[in-house]
Amino acid sequence: MSSDSSSPEADEKRPRGKVAALIGAAREQFEELVGIPVEGVSGVEKAEDGWTVTLEAVELLRVPDTVSLLATYTVDLDSEGDLAGYRRVRRYTRGRADAL
Template sequence: MSNTNHTPESDDSQQPRKTQESRTDNEDSGNGSRTADHRMSPVQVLREARAQLAELAGVTAESVTSFERTDAGWSLEVEVLELERVPDTMSLMASYLVELDPEGLLTGYRRLGRYERGRADAHRSGGR
């Protein structure tokens, strides 16, 4: 004979599923962003950007040099190691612009420039 009574434990086991469904419904409601209590923190956005760029472009992110929230989500500039050389100062680096939607999904990226690790790029050194 099976127990068909609803216990608090069985009711609780259904709660996360309902919460997830309602979250999905809210996110897909056409507004394109999560509610305030489900927004990604800046640290989560940075982690997502680095991981997704590494997977898609096959490069290792070394640092994030700019980070801002935009109307469309997030925009980051990420410095990556493109080609490792010996000595390390001769390794080929690149700067990428990475764009994510409000939920942290990568919507696009492009390489802004390449340089050897040991060299400063002209626009950042101020022409010195």
């Protein structure tokens, strides 16, 4: 019998990379502390003494969903991956794009 490396069981056994683990830690800690769901990650970069992760979070769910209120947050993690601080840098409605 051959093993399927793309199966969910194989994914659970595959070790996560350091950056993926840091992103997961940022999402989890932010959601627990702030109490709003993270919808996605739009950036990650190495900082002098840790990492900065940029998250997109749903602040107010509305109907229709295109008018839901979202926000961009930067989350600072220390070198151990613990949340050191966060700040909201932008608020926007889901259906509205930035001007280019």
